[in-house]
Amino acid sequence: MNCPRCLTPLKPIRHELGGVAVEAMRCRKCTGHFLETADLRQVEQVVDVRLIDWRHLPGEETQARILFCPRCEGQKAMDKVVSDRDKRVVMDLCGSCQGVWLDYGELEAIQRKGILAALADILDFIRKA
Ligand SMILES: [Zn+2]
Numbered sequence: 001m002n003c004p005r006c007l008t009p010l011k012p013i014r015h016e017l018g019g020v021a022v023e024a025m026r027c028r029k030c031t032g033h034f035l036e037t038a039d040l041r042q043v044e045q046v047v048d049v050r051l052i053d054w055r056h057l058p059g060e061e062t063q064a065r066i067l068f069c070p071r072c073e074g075q076k077a078m079d080k081v082v083s084d085r086d087k088r089v090v091m092d093l094c095g096s097c098q099g100v101w102l103d104y105g106e107l108e109a110i111q112r113k114g115i116l117a118a119l120a121d122i123l124d125f126i127r128k129a
């Protein structure tokens, strides 16, 4: 699996998110992460929604670029999910395998328990799809 942003091979990594062990694929270069929606759901269930801190999000231009799902071998363009709460937050979701790409800063925000409001947006999006 290669990074959808910079094509660097992704490496598996284990994260503690709200006390839940989550397996993710990490890009060493841009430090983006590819996660399973199921894992995000688990995290959502155990962590309270807090204030969002998006200081380290990539710029608008970077976020607007279409990414191709690393799991679906570059064939599947990922959907953009914009948070209702903060329009600067754009996450990439694969409608095929339901993987989620989190850019640098986005996973960091989860670890501070702030991104969960945005994850709720992702999950709503999946339910409607
Ligand atoms: Zn990368």
Ligand SMILES: [Zn+2]
Binding pocket: 069, 070, 071, 072, 076, 094, 095, 096, 097, 098, 099
């Ligand atoms: Zn996919």
